[in-house]
Amino acid sequence: MIKQLTRSLCALTVAASLSPCWAATDPSKIHDSLVVMDTHLDTPALLVQPGFDIMHAHTYSDDFSQVDVPRMDEGGLDGGFWVIYTPQGPVDEEGFEAARDTALLRAMAIHKMVASHPDTFALAKEPEDAKNIAAQGKKIVYISMENAYPLGEDLSLLDTFYKMGLRMIGPVHFKNNQFGDSSTDPEGPKYDGLSPLGEKLVKRANELGIVLDGSHAHDALVEDMIALSKTPIILSHSGTKAIYDHPRNVDDSLLKKLVESGGVIHVNAYGSYLTELPSDPERSKAYGVLFKQMGDIANMTAEEVAALKAKRKQIDLEHPAVRATFEDYMEHFLHILEVAGPKHTGVGADWDGGGGVERMMDVAALPLITERLLAEGYSKDDLADIWGNNALRLLQQAQDYADSLDQ
Ligand SMILES: [Zn+2]
Known part of the structure; x- marks a missing residue:
């Protein structure tokens, strides 16, 4: 109640353009003091593009990129989960083989980025790595996989990717595949959630200590993963149907189930999932x-x-x-925070994967989120959870479970 009152008073002072809300101190100092991570960085797609150099400053208007080291520094972004993304192709042997090669090359591109710039980047595998790497002034590189399609039907490949540092995996992308149903397949669901192979994927990911990601998954698949997974799941880049009814977003009842199971949702900044665009x-x-x-x-x-x-x-x-606006983004963010709470909310803006809104077209603009949430009455501790601790808690729980199996 008091917090609600604080939030309302702060929102009023901000709306009236009064000087900084009394509940907040200097937002940029607070932002800089936090470990700031995004759980869905699609930038590895650019690492394989000839001519792209992550060490150099780019602008979105010049080359459409959204993440590089100078802009990470400007926006106080310490790193996050760098994505091995593979588009969905035919669900057959030939398709699996081609996708496997694409995914392995993408994983190698991430490793090459780290190996080529050891003073700038460091590979992160354990939950505590994030704080240690940030304390050294380096960028945090956890690896995730968007679309498990490249694993084919051979789950031993999941072990291979785990050894390469994989710590988060989402079973599907735009279409259904061998692991289950997508939220956006024009044909509709095929398995009503996870396929039998998808259930095995969840089990093996749990055994290895990999966090499961329900973004892009059909609601039924998200529910299946919540029910089946031994540790809480993440939605690494998703929005809320309460603000915009799109299959890529989740409704409040699913959001509450996610929260009850200990899960976390990181808010997406992908324009056409935020609002109706002409x-x-x-x-x-x-x-x-x-x-x-x-x-x-x-x-x-x-x-x-x-x-x-x-x-x-x-x-x-x-x-x-x-484009959608920063306010459209914050509408999703604030609603999700209201329903899920700051211990279950984070940022996964889909940089270099289609994310970005007016006023926040690259990671240099990330302090805007901190500024706005402080103005809404959220505390520095809330911000620390939102920007990193929540995702790291999930990783800790995933690894604790794997360790408990004593394999
Ligand atoms: Zn995505």
Whole structure:
């Protein structure tokens, strides 16, 4: 009740543009003092692009990237979970083989980033690594996998990726696969949640100490994972249906189940999941053609990549993007915080994977979130949980369970 009152008074002072809310001290100092992590960094997709150098400063308007070391420094981002993403292809042997190679190369690109810049990055595997790495002034690199499709039907590959540092895994992406149902498959659910192989994936992930990620999964699959997993699950980049009814978001009853089971949701900044955006068929068509041309980007020359980016800029000029706003993002965030609480909420903005809203198009703008949450009356301790402790607690629980099995 007192906190509610504090929040309302703070919101009032902010709305009236009165100087900083009395409940907060200097937001930038607080932000800098925290271990700040995002649980869904799609930046490894850029690491394999010829010509991209993560050590150099880029701008979104110039090359559409959202994360690099100078911007991480500017936004106080210490790191997080760097994603091995593989698009969903045919669920057959040939598809599995191609996807496995893509995923292994992506994992190697992450390792290469760390190995090439040992003074800047460090690989994190244990929950306590995050604080130690940040204390050394380095960037935290946990590895996660978005779409378990590349594992094929051979779960021993999960052990291989675990040995490469994998600590979080989401079974599906845009479509159903061998592990279960996606929230966005145009055909609808096939298994009504996890497939029998998906159940084995959950069991093996638990045994290894890998956190399970329900983002992109069908609600039934999220429920199955909550019921089956021995340790709490994460939604690494998701929103709320209460603000915008999209299959990628979860409703309050599922959110409450997640929280009751100890789970955590990290709030996504992917515009078309945040609010209804006007459709622009011309822009979609032009982007469709461009993305097809970008399909094999890893095998292009730096010049070819630059030419495609110039084409993309031209499309943006002719058919400007209509973006969701920072306020749209915060509406999701504040509702989720209200329902789930600060011990079960975090940030997973889908950087370099489609995330970004007006005023927050790259990680340099992350202090805006801290500033806004302090203005809403959330404390420094809440912020510490939101920016890192919650995800690390899940990792600790996953590893404690694996250790308890005494394999
Ligand atoms: Zn995603």
